[in-house]
Amino acid sequence: MGRVIAEILTIGDEILRGEIVDSNKAYLSERLLEAEIECHYQLSVRDDPPAMADALRCAAERADVVLVSGGLGPTRDDRTTAVVAETFGRELVLDEASLALIRAFFARVGRPMSENNAKQALFPSGAEVLPNPEGTAPGFQLEVPGASVFCLPGVPRELRRMMDEQVLPRLGCGGAGGAKGPSLVRARLLRTFGIGESSLDSELEGLELPPGVTLGFRTQFPDNLVRVVARAETAAVAEERCGAVVSDLRKRLGPLLYGEGEAPLAAEVVAELREQKRTLAVAESCTGGLLAERVTAVAGASAVFLGGVSAYADSAKTRLLGVPEALLATHGAVSEEVARAMAEGIRGRLGADFALATTGISGPGGGSASKPVGLVYLALASAEETHCDSFVFALDRSRHRSLTAQVGLDWVRRKLLGFELVGPSLMRRDGEEPTGTSDSHGRSHERR
């Protein structure tokens, strides 16, 4: 049996003008791959009928499945349906059921339906309509010589749901949960923090990979991710080989590996705090609220997160955290003494089990000879002790804040799990930049 090949075609002037980063292509590709379907081309073209027609013909020739996104709306720029019909020699026919749904949508929101909305109920003859519970423009599937063409809306929320609920099941894959039934590929994504990409690669030197298993590395600042992909004749063998490699990696990476899948480090920290019934508070100077924001972005954080202070001005440090003015005057706001006092201050005030504090110089201004831009102190206070360490992260303001917050979260995780509290500065001994700032930032490479 030959492999099924897909091509993705996204349509819209705004993409070609660079006004939006089109994330639909990545979503569709990833979902296809989980369903054993490889995407060989991703193409974007303008709202220009001849270019759209060429692209559709070319895609239908070289792929078995063509996913088209965008251009299904009510405006004159939305030409996908008409161009698909013309390219593959179909008439446009009105689907009464779809028209009724569009009318009902407008009645529900109490707005008059302008007539151009009726256009969204026209489909190429022979097409199967794909309902769109998230918006007004339905999608459709059309069988053409050599390929199944699926036309989906461009709005990411609508597209994702239609892909999961309508397209994947029609490709023989069970709905929202991803590929069901027998399968030849298994993939798992491991998340690491605190190790640079090339150190990660060295760390795995000599790892024996079973046949058909590959490792992919990717930086998602400040984390580094490892994807294990196993292909085999049967799903069971792929599953087993994938699992064996994941076990090996877990052993080798130890505390550097913090989780699996899509959940960020903050979600792991919240889950572990819940598990251990412990609470957290934060006192932030240079991260300015980012730590609190990351923790509270996790649904259910209220069970473990008591609160925090964004202590930007010195007065906030003294009044909200009780940092002595003398300490600030003697050591300066960016100092080990102040970091400790901040962590202990918020911990005492809120009665938290753990309290994190950050104080540093994220830049671009504010540095001096003795305290350069990039310097940061972190402190983690608990009932037994307050651990404090400093780092110099030579990064821009946004990444400095992001890396600092992540080190803090990683300390809480390590504390909860009984690991040593280390920072990414460990990675700098060989001159390598800290985690996630290596040359490969933003792209991935592979080991086979």
Added chain:
Amino acid sequence: MGRVIAEILTIGDEILRGEIVDSNKAYLSERLLEAEIECHYQLSVRDDPPAMADALRCAAERADVVLVSGGLGPTRDDRTTAVVAETFGRELVLDEASLALIRAFFARVGRPMSENNAKQALFPSGAEVLPNPEGTAPGFQLEVPGASVFCLPGVPRELRRMMDEQVLPRLGCGGAGGAKGPSLVRARLLRTFGIGESSLDSELEGLELPPGVTLGFRTQFPDNLVRVVARAETAAVAEERCGAVVSDLRKRLGPLLYGEGEAPLAAEVVAELREQKRTLAVAESCTGGLLAERVTAVAGASAVFLGGVSAYADSAKTRLLGVPEALLATHGAVSEEVARAMAEGIRGRLGADFALATTGISGPGGGSASKPVGLVYLALASAEETHCDSFVFALDRSRHRSLTAQVGLDWVRRKLLGFELVGPSLMRRDGEEPTGTSDSHGRSHERR
């Protein structure tokens, strides 16, 4: 003179597997457009030599400028240089100067240079080397029949600098500042908050556009952006028509328009606070630190932002903000009384001119019949008064927090500029969803 047409080709298995959202295409397209060059196709292919060769041939046929990104690194997956050379019938030749620079790079970071790095000093004969000050892989320009081909690294930081400093000047456009010299297109981006996309469209009903001027609408949740693009025979005319339309829009939109260009609302708020020498503090329950984070993400925020409290637990509200326990017991944490007490509490403690407070139910859990998920109270305290209002934003947790924070920032801006304090609920009278949640979320449409 005919228009110059470009095509962008990005290369990498990780793109086609959907592991990364490839933002390089949007960046390159946008920079090209500023230089008068329209991009007609964006194509991504795997690290697969036959597919790469086909795509290169096709691009060189239909475009005048071909920008290739990715596949220039040292590993065996990096095949771009070899495939370009073969496709266009060139030998690979070693560039000694590039090799010396690569050796120097490794010497500087104190690491041995593995021999595969030397591969990055090979170029197709006749190519001009483009230096890469951000990494080890240089790019190159190759003139082939009908097109100029530019090969750039895939790492966004490296690609952007090479595009601005090396590619654009070679296309006759002045370096990093964008297109210089005579030009036929002028574009400006206006940022609005507090109005839904279709209301924005209606608001502009009857606006007279000079010839060659188009408006583009785009939602960047929770903001709605309007791009004015003017094309004319001369740069001066384009400039003047663009400016005239921007003036018209400013008049019509009034306080809904908060800024121009890339700076987010928080940056405008910080700038205006600095201008007026006023200070800000925040007390956040449901936004959990997001307000403080947005404000402190702006470089220079320390001049106006005193600090904030992420008061997640009730104990944090009483201990850090002085909210009376009786108030919490009587009205509940999500109430007008508590919102007011939070704002006034942080304002008094830090002595700020303005203080914002948020308390609400971002979900997914925590709602009740009288206080549904989505309910939120905002309060803005100043020396004269404390303004408070409530909204129900029927959005997911992340967008609920984001919209709430933006309403708060918008209130500070409106207060500073003497505008009425309104919220996006104004937009809901006709049944439309609040700003940025319309059907067009994530894509744009046009008016001509």
